[in-house]
Amino acid sequence: xxxxxxxxxxxxxxxxxxxxxxxxxxxxxxxxxxxxxxxxxxxxxxxxxxxxxxxxxxxxxxxxxxxxxxxxxxxxxxxxxxxxxxxxxxxxxxxxxxxxxxxxxxxxxxxxxxxxxxxxxxxxxxxxxxxxxxxxxxxxxxxxxxxxxxxxxxxxxxxxxxxxxxxxxxxxxxxxxxxxxxxxxxxxxxxxxxxx
Amino acid sequence: xxxxxxxxxxxxxxxxxxxxxxxxxxxxxxxxxxxxxxxxxxxxxxxxxxxxxxxxxxxxxxxxxxxxxxxxxxxxxxxxxxxxxxxxxxxxxxxxxxxxxxxxxxxxxxxxxxxxxxxxxxxxxxxxxxxxxxxxxxxxxxxxxxxxxxxxxxxxxxxxxxxxxxxxxxxxxxxxxxxxxxxxxxxxxxxxxxxx
Amino acid sequence: xxxxxxxxxxxxxxxxxxxxxxxxxxxxxxxxxxxxxxxxxxxxxxxxxxxxxxxxxxxxxxxxxxxxxxxxxxxxxxxxxxxxxxxxxxxxxxxxxxxxxxxxxxxxxxxxxxxxxxxxxxxxxxxxxxxxxxxxxxxxxxxxxxxxxxxxxxxxxxxxxxxxxxxxxxxxxxxxxxxxxxxxxxxxxxxxxxxx
Amino acid sequence: xxxxxxxxxxxxxxxxxxxxxxxxxxxxxxxxxxxxxxxxxxxxxxxxxxxxxxxxxxxxxxxxxxxxxxxxxxxxxxxxxxxxxxxxxxxxxxxxxxxxxxxxxxxxxxxxxxxxxxxxxxxxxxxxxxxxxxxxxxxxxxxxxxxxxxxxxxxxxxxxxxxxxxxxxxxxxxxxxxxxxxxxxxxxxxxxxxxx
DNA sequence: AATGAATGAGCCTTCATTCAT
DNA sequence: AATGAATGAAGGCTCATTCAT
Numbered sequence: 001x002x003x004x005x006x007x008x009x010x011x012x013x014x015x016x017x018x019x020x021x022x023x024x025x026x027x028x029x030x031x032x033x034x035x036x037x038x039x040x041x042x043x044x045x046x047x048x049x050x051x052x053x054x055x056x057x058x059x060x061x062x063x064x065x066x067x068x069x070x071x072x073x074x075x076x077x078x079x080x081x082x083x084x085x086x087x088x089x090x091x092x093x094x095x096x097x098x099x100x101x102x103x104x105x106x107x108x109x110x111x112x113x114x115x116x117x118x119x120x121x122x123x124x125x126x127x128x129x130x131x132x133x134x135x136x137x138x139x140x141x142x143x144x145x146x147x148x149x150x151x152x153x154x155x156x157x158x159x160x161x162x163x164x165x166x167x168x169x170x171x172x173x174x175x176x177x178x179x180x181x182x183x184x185x186x187x188x189x190x191x192x193x194x195x196x
Numbered sequence: 197x198x199x200x201x202x203x204x205x206x207x208x209x210x211x212x213x214x215x216x217x218x219x220x221x222x223x224x225x226x227x228x229x230x231x232x233x234x235x236x237x238x239x240x241x242x243x244x245x246x247x248x249x250x251x252x253x254x255x256x257x258x259x260x261x262x263x264x265x266x267x268x269x270x271x272x273x274x275x276x277x278x279x280x281x282x283x284x285x286x287x288x289x290x291x292x293x294x295x296x297x298x299x300x301x302x303x304x305x306x307x308x309x310x311x312x313x314x315x316x317x318x319x320x321x322x323x324x325x326x327x328x329x330x331x332x333x334x335x336x337x338x339x340x341x342x343x344x345x346x347x348x349x350x351x352x353x354x355x356x357x358x359x360x361x362x363x364x365x366x367x368x369x370x371x372x373x374x375x376x377x378x379x380x381x382x383x384x385x386x387x388x389x390x391x392x
Numbered sequence: 393x394x395x396x397x398x399x400x401x402x403x404x405x406x407x408x409x410x411x412x413x414x415x416x417x418x419x420x421x422x423x424x425x426x427x428x429x430x431x432x433x434x435x436x437x438x439x440x441x442x443x444x445x446x447x448x449x450x451x452x453x454x455x456x457x458x459x460x461x462x463x464x465x466x467x468x469x470x471x472x473x474x475x476x477x478x479x480x481x482x483x484x485x486x487x488x489x490x491x492x493x494x495x496x497x498x499x500x501x502x503x504x505x506x507x508x509x510x511x512x513x514x515x516x517x518x519x520x521x522x523x524x525x526x527x528x529x530x531x532x533x534x535x536x537x538x539x540x541x542x543x544x545x546x547x548x549x550x551x552x553x554x555x556x557x558x559x560x561x562x563x564x565x566x567x568x569x570x571x572x573x574x575x576x577x578x579x580x581x582x583x584x585x586x587x588x
Numbered sequence: 589x590x591x592x593x594x595x596x597x598x599x600x601x602x603x604x605x606x607x608x609x610x611x612x613x614x615x616x617x618x619x620x621x622x623x624x625x626x627x628x629x630x631x632x633x634x635x636x637x638x639x640x641x642x643x644x645x646x647x648x649x650x651x652x653x654x655x656x657x658x659x660x661x662x663x664x665x666x667x668x669x670x671x672x673x674x675x676x677x678x679x680x681x682x683x684x685x686x687x688x689x690x691x692x693x694x695x696x697x698x699x700x701x702x703x704x705x706x707x708x709x710x711x712x713x714x715x716x717x718x719x720x721x722x723x724x725x726x727x728x729x730x731x732x733x734x735x736x737x738x739x740x741x742x743x744x745x746x747x748x749x750x751x752x753x754x755x756x757x758x759x760x761x762x763x764x765x766x767x768x769x770x771x772x773x774x775x776x777x778x779x780x781x782x783x784x
Numbered sequence: 785a786a787t788g789a790a791t792g793a794g795c796c797t798t799c800a801t802t803c804a805t
Numbered sequence: 806a807a808t809g810a811a812t813g814a815a816g817g818c819t820c821a822t823t824c825a826t
Contacts, residue, residue, distance in 0.1 A: 006806060026311030029225065032800060042808050047801065105311060112308055114364055115222030115301060124364065153369065154377055158350065161357030168310055168320065173349065181350055188384040199789060199825055206789090227816060238791050243818060395804055395810060402810090418703030421617065423795060434812050439797060497703060504700055506756055507614030507693060516756065545761065546746065546769050553749030560702055560712065565741065573742050580776040594785060620821060630787050631821080641821065 007049065011059070013039040014046055018060040023102025026167070028057055028109045054117070061110045061123055068098065068127070072134060083190065085138030086155075089131070090182050093159050099175040104167045131156055142190060151189045158182050203245065207255070209235040210242055214256040219298025222363070224253055224305045250313075257306045257319055264294065264323070268330060279386065281334030282351075285327070286378050289355050295371040300363045327352055338386060347385045354378050399441065403451070405431040406438055410452040415494025418559070420449055420501045446509075453502045453515055460490060460519070464526060475582065477530030478547075481523070482574050485551050491567040496559045523548055534582060543581045550574050595637065599647070601627040602634055606648040611690025614755070616645055616697045642705070649698045649711055656686065656715070660722060671778065673726030674743075677719070678770050681747050687763040692755045719744055730778060739777045746770050 017038035021030040032053050036043040050056035075088040092098065114121040132152050139148035159182060166172040173181065213234035217226040228249050232242040246252035271284040288294065310317040328348050335344035355378060362368040369377065409430035413422040424445050428438040442448035467480040484490065506513040524544050531540035551574060558564040565573065605626035609618040620641050624631040638644035663676040680686065702709040720740050727736035747770060754760040761769065 010806090027223075027308050031798085043800080044802085044808055044810095045806080048807075053800065108308060111360055111364065112223050112304060121364065150377065150380070154354065154381060157354050157357030157361060157377065159357065160360045161353030161355065164307055164356050164360055165353060168307065168317065181346065181353065184346070185350065185381060185384075188381075200787090202789060228818085229816075239817080240791055240819085241789080244790080249817065396808090398810060419615075419700050424797085425795080433810095435796080436798085436812055436814095437810080440811080445796065500700060503752055503756065504615050504696060513756065542769065542772070546773060549749030549753060549769065550742065550745050551749065552752045553745030553747065556699055556748045556752055557745060560699065560709065573738065573745065576738070577742060577773060577776075598785090619819085632787055632789095632823085633785080635822065636786075 010039070010041065010045065011049055014041070014049065014056060015060050015063050018056060019064070019106050020102060022060070022109050023105045026105045026109070028113050032056075057113070058119055058123070060106070061120060064103070064106060064110070065123060065127055068092070069130070071095065071097065072130075076134070079138075082138045082141045086135060086186060087183065089134045089138065090155065090159070090179060090186070093131070094162065094175050094178045094182065096175055099163075099166060099178065101167065104163050107163060108167050128156070147189070151186070154185060154189075155182055158185060206235070206237060206241065207245055210237070210245065210252060211256050211259050214252060215260070215302050216298060218256070218305050219301040222301045222305065224309050228252070253309070254315055254319070256302070257316060260299070260302055260306070261319060261323055264288070265326070267291065267293065268326075272330070275334075278334045278337045282331060282382060283379060285330045285334065286351065286355070286382070287375060289327070290358065290371050290374045290378065292371055295359075295362060295374065297363065300359050303359060304363050324352075327355075343385070347382070350381060350385075351378055354381060402431070402433060402437065403441055406433070406441065406448060407452050407455050410448060411456070411498050412494060414452070414501050415497040418497045418501065420505050424448070449505070450511055450515070452498070453512060456495070456498060456502070457515060457519055460484070461522070463487065463489065464522075468526070471530075474530045474533045478527060478578060479575060481526045481530065482547065482551070482578070483571060485523070486554065486567050486570045486574065488567055491555075491558060491570065493559065496555050499555060500559050520548075523551075539581070543578070546577060546581075547574055550577060598627070598629060598633065599637055602629070602637065602644060603648050603651050606644060607652070607694050608690060610648070610697050611693045614693045614697070616701050620644075645701070646707055646711070648694070649708060652691070652694060652698070653711060653715055656680070657718070659683065659685065660718075664722070667726075670726045670729045674723060674774060675771065677722045677726065678743065678747070678774070679767060681719070682750065682763050682766045682770065684763055687751075687754060687766065689755065692751050695751060696755050716744070719747075735777070739774070742773060742777075743770055746773060 014035060017035045018030070021035050021038055022028060032046050033043045035056070036046040039046070046056060050059060071092045072089060075092045076085060079085045079088040097103070110120060110124065114124045135152040135155055136148055139151055142148075143151060162173070162178045162181070166178070210231060213231045214226070217231050217234055218224060227239075228242050229239045231252070232239040235242070242252060246255060267288045268285065271288045272281060275281045275284040293299070306316060306320065310320045331348040331351055332344055335347055338344075339347060358369070358374045358377070362374070406427060410422070410427045413427050413430055414420060423435075424438050425435045427448070428435040431438070438448060442451060463484045464481065467484045468477060471477045471480040489495070502512060502516065506516045527544040527547055528540055531543055534540075535543060554565070554570045554573070558570070602623060605623045606618070609623050609626055610616060619631075620634050621631045623644070624634040627634070634644060638647060659680045660677060663680045664673060667673045667676040685691070698708060698712065702712045723740040723743055724736055727739055730736075731739060750761065750766045750769070754766070
């Protein structure tokens, strides 16, 4: 019987391969042949399923976003207090899964690409807004609108900064220390520090 | 007009053109022709003066580093207290000059490239160590070794994070707000907040 | 028409085209585009099948060697006496097939290239050793070790010399005269002439 | 005072540099910059004195020919008998001076170029005719017209063959053995061997 | 006499993409 | 469903050559 229902499998394999390839190379500057080869198929098939390279990359990014999204939902579900919600969001963004170099390299590459590609930027905006809203929902009950906003911004910046530093590997903190650094910032805020 | 002594002028023009091109494109994925064209010369001349594309890019990065270095030295010179030293360093890294989108995009592009290119990574390491040492020299008298180290790390991460967010332009803070955000963090630390 | 199994055909066509191109030009200084064009394909395809220009050239030389090898084997098979073996080897090296200007130009070009390229030199060494061993196997029973060695050297030198003179076309002898010249040398040796 | 009469010095230096460069590279595929650099001048000056690369190369070849010519004249002057004349010609063509690898590589390179360039071919033809006439003038009194012609051809072929083998260095005979090989051929001819 | 400055032309090579099977 | 075949377009790099000084 002819192989049926291969499409989802192939798409998944290609996206996974793309993540690995991008992770290794540290940028989106990977060839379709390379990705397809890692997925065990021909480059022509990759085009067959995704259209153009750009589409495959966009799907890959979407995949990363979706994964982060599910992890976040799961983490928030078991968070009781407002503070716990904030910590959950921080924890997910700097979890072992997200903080592995290949994944980080992927994120970075997409950040770079987003400067040029509107669709990519739109995807990243979604992520940004979601992160912000998740942080705000935990912070607002504790700090008020203005300070919450400021704090969310600080946390987000720190996370992004830790990502980029981690990507370069040189003396970058591991996930645990990174989380500690951000939570330390949060703790100071919750303790009433800051401009407020 | 004399046709002699063009080399330094051309090198400068080519490096400036490279920064602009990289800034516009948001990555190192620019062509020699593009860069040379912006500098008003042929691609062949760019090769004549720099050898290979890689060399031109490395020189460009070196230029960025050197500029940041001079600004830092100047800023530190007029800093009186330890706290002022730290604020000076923050101020330079998020100065109008450094925080302009094209320059930032250049930095980012080099960060990405550093994942793959050892020479680039070495250059970035220099920057990282210099930033850290500058921060530490101001923090240590105020916070002690351990907390200084932590704080320096936090500040550096925040700066990098603000850079990357700024590169995407979407709703990113301007230089002034960015400085305020980092100084807020610093103030809390100096006020005795944090893990200590 | 089936579009499968083109590889061996294309490889053959490209190698043939390379021989013609090199023959016309008289050196390896031919472009991939030229070769590909003669084979009726794009330059990109030539790269697809051979990797780099160097590889195509090496394969081309290997092809020349292999052809000479087969012809030699065939000729030796029908050689009865020792003397006939020697004549067979001479005949093959200066056969109509080998003595055609394009083929000769190819050989010459490879000789030149071998001065610079170790892989090419290795290939030519194989040819040299094989020619010598073939000549020796016929000569040794008739002339003894030392004189055989000398004679083989003389024959080989004469053949190479005739090749190079033929390549220049100007007043060079045709295959028949060339063979006669070498056989004349051989006959004198067999008749007891020379230093012995 | 302005440097006067530099022209002949520069021309000589450039031609010498060309010989060295060609000898090292084993072909005419050398750059004007390389040659000029070896001569201690700019590439522009080489053009100033020679016009185009082709002209410099032609002059270089002419120089090689002229040198061989003078050596031949000198050698013939001290040759008494006809046989000695022939040996003198052989000796000059395979003298230490002519048989050094760089010079040989130069000759070979010009042989190759002559396939394409009419002017080069004309120069080589001069050499060929001169060699033939020199050999014939010594052989004719001893062997008669027909056999002389044949013998001259054989000697010339052997010399060319020894050159090419020498260029590849691999197990090629030194000048002395090479001379011995050709003289052995000559001796057999003079002793009455051959087709006659 | 001599050279730095500058370029056009050309070549190798890579790669995304299409197509027929 | 899958792939080998094939190519156009583009980029990096080299080099002979010209020109103004």
